[in-house]
Amino acid sequence: MARAWYKENDRRGGSGMQADAAGDPGASPGRGPSKQIDTMEQFNQLDNLYLLECGNAQSSWRSWQKTAFDKARTFDRQLFTKAQIIAFGHHLDNVGRTCRNYIPGSIILPDWDFCQNYGVDPSIQIGPGLAIKFTRVRGIFTGK
Numbered sequence: 001m002a003r004a005w006y007k008e009n010d011r012r013g014g015s016g017m018q019a020d021a022a023g024d025p026g027a028s029p030g031r032g033p034s035k036q037i038d039t040m041e042q043f044n045q046l047d048n049l050y051l052l053e054c055g056n057a058q059s060s061w062r063s064w065q066k067t068a069f070d071k072a073r074t075f076d077r078q079l080f081t082k083a084q085i086i087a088f089g090h091h092l093d094n095v096g097r098t099c100r101n102y103i104p105g106s107i108i109l110p111d112w113d114f115c116q117n118y119g120v121d122p123s124i125q126i127g128p129g130l131a132i133k134f135t136r137v138r139g140i141f142t143g144k
Contacts, residue, residue: 048081050122050134058129064099065127068092068107072124072132085110085134089124096126103127110134 054076057069072092080088089109096102110122123131 049137050080050082050085051137052076052078052080053133053135055132061130062101062127064096064102064106065130067099068096068126069130069132071095072126079137080134082112085122085124092124092126 052072052075054069054073057066057073061069072088075088086109089107093107096107097104106127108125110124112122114120115122121133121135123133125131
């Protein structure tokens with residue numbers, strides 16, 4: 001069993017974006033007891049796994065972008081499902097909202113239809129000039 005990055009069972013409120021992602025008004029990722037997930041169960045569903053690739057930081061970013069990027073970087077090179085990517089985007093939006101000069105709506109979630117139709121890897125846009133990319137997992141090395 002592996003420990004997921006996100007939390008569940010939180011009823012302390014949250015933004016409307018979080019409620020849409022969680023399917024429950026008031027649910028917000030990032031707080032509450034950790035959910036245990038079976039990694040082998042995820043590996044059997046390879047179409048739904050994505051690897052986070054943050055890249056390098058730039059000095060031209062705004063302070064709220066740096067804060068959100070630093071939070072995203074703590075999860076660099078980890079596996080995510082589609083639902084976790086959406087929840088992670090909302091979590092980054094909450095991190096951005098704690099910063100002084102954050103502009104609401106600056107964090108843009110992936111357009112899944114576009115990604116599927118044109119074979120593009122999904123990414124979360126964190127303001128102008130900054131995106132974190134999720135690479136689709138094609139297979140797993142078993143050592144055989």
